Amino acid sequence: MADITLTTTNTDGFDTESVIGDFAVGIDPMNETGPDPNSVLVADYAACFLPAVRMGARKSGYDDLGKMEIEAKADLTENDDLESISFTLKVEAAVEDPQELVELGEQFCHVHTALREELHADVTVQDEAFATATA
Template sequence: MTDIETTTVCEEGYVCDSQMGDFNITVDATGDEGPTANQVLVADYASCYLPAFRAGGQKAGHDDLGKVQIDAEADLDDDDDLTRISFDLYVEADLDDDTLDDLVARGEDICHVHSALREGLHADITAHADAF
């Protein structure tokens, strides 16, 4: 059984509409009609890491971290491939440096996107021509 199923359609041009259960997202390679795939990936990473950071905090006995925010930055090479992603993580709770470092590491261990972004993880692609 498959755990995740999505359908992505591109009628023409570079705008893709993806269906994920009851949810839709539009991604535009040009950035004109929606976020680019790289923007979605960086936002997805931050959106996975932030709750993972909170979960790590709860496991360590820090149930009230208050507001937590990530400002993410990414660099692209000349081919628009991601070369660097960085997070500035802001936590409302007053934590010492050692505790903060521990919670950052716990978040990395829990975040599924962090785990997935490793060298060698690429889609297995099976192409089907004359499909429509």
């Protein structure tokens, strides 16, 4: 039996609806009724990478990293194929070794593992990204 099952349906045009368990996700390559597949892939990658960093950090003995956020950017070829992905990982806490967070995300993110190497995200970490300015 498969570990993941879902149903993707297209009744007309190009938009689709994928039903994954109790959730429905609309995807439209024309960006009219939902995000396009490339955007969904980049979002899925970021949505996997972020908690992978937090989980890996906890396993490595980090204290709470606080709020975290990924700003993702992707470039497309002339044929609208994904060519590159980059992440800016913003972390509320001060981090001694930002590269370690990148390595932890890469180690524990299943989407990262699934993508071909030349499409892995180029990740930049901004620590203390949500610190309030003092006057």
